[in-house]
Amino acid sequence: xxxxxxxxxxxxxxxxxxxxxxxxxxxxxxxxxxxxxxxxxxxxxxxxxxxxxxxxxxxxxxxxxxxxxxxxxxxxxxxxxxxxxxxxxxxxxxxxxxxxxxxxxxxxxxxxxxxxxxxxxxxxxxxxxxxxxxxxxxxxxxxxxxxxxxxxxxxxxxxxxxxxxxxxxxxxxxxxxxxxxxxxxxxxxxxxxxxxxxxxxxx
Ligand SMILES: Cc1cc2nc3c(=O)[nH]c(=O)nc-3n(C[C@H](O)[C@H](O)[C@H](O)COP(=O)(O)O)c2cc1C
Numbered sequence: 692x693x694x695x696x697x698x699x700x701x702x703x704x705x706x707x708x709x710x711x712x713x714x715x716x717x718x719x720x721x722x723x724x725x726x727x728x729x730x731x732x733x734x735x736x737x738x739x740x741x742x743x744x745x746x747x748x749x750x751x752x753x754x755x756x757x758x759x760x761x762x763x764x765x766x767x768x769x770x771x772x773x774x775x776x777x778x779x780x781x782x783x784x785x786x787x788x789x790x791x792x793x794x795x796x797x798x799x800x801x802x803x804x805x806x807x808x809x810x811x812x813x814x815x816x817x818x819x820x821x822x823x824x825x826x827x828x829x830x831x832x833x834x835x836x837x838x839x840x841x842x843x844x845x846x847x848x849x850x851x852x853x854x855x856x857x858x859x860x861x862x863x864x865x866x867x868x869x870x871x872x873x874x875x876x877x878x879x880x881x882x883x884x885x886x887x888x889x890x891x892x893x894x
Contacts, residue, residue, distance in 0.1 A: 696778035709784030734795040787832035
């Protein structure tokens with residue numbers, strides 16, 4: 692049975708556009724995969740710490756040589772990586788915050804981008820180690836940018852440093868973009884159809 696990892700980042704709870712979209716996406720996924728597992732992680736409540744010197748040193752120490760303190764420093768990272776590896780597909784709700792991804796998502800990326808765990812350096816550059824997975828990124832923004840209204844996606848791509856080493860090489864990515872509607876009701880109505888349509892189109 693396949694597993695879906697559902698990650699939300701918006702701090703806005705019920706008022707969040709991206710949360711409505713990811714919820715509808717997951718609903719469509721459940722319908723298409725009855726009995727499958729859905730694991731959810733709410734990064735707005737996860738309290739993920741920023742990387743510090745201990746974490747970095749531990750991550751570059753071979754697993755067998757790590758001290759108890761170093762193992763503890765990597766525990767959350769180990770859990771998040773295990774969660775990601777266990778999922779066949781991941782869906783991310785990604786609101787634009789100050790022309791970038793939410794800081795909480797960046798903290799999550801820092802925790803899962805681990806040398807010899809999720810990527811390794813080769814002569815050609817960094818190579819991702821999680822293969823055969825797919826991910827859908829549902830981006831929401833207040834403004835419309837660029838000729839096709841997709842600056843949120845462009846910015847997301849530019850500002851996710853792990854993209855090249857992890858997302859780009861390992862994942863078949865799908866980017867959906869939703870500009871927030873000025874009218875909440877219309878927004879709700881519209882958000883219903885977008886992920887389901889996209890889900891059908893990509894599946
Ligand atoms: C702190 C914050 C910063 C934001 N920065 C931007 C921005 O730089 N550009 C933009 O188009 N919208 C920005 N917005 C608007 C959000 O992207 C928009 O409301 C979107 O729907 C948020 O997704 P959510 O409803 O899932 O939280 C910002 C909103 C917040 C709360």
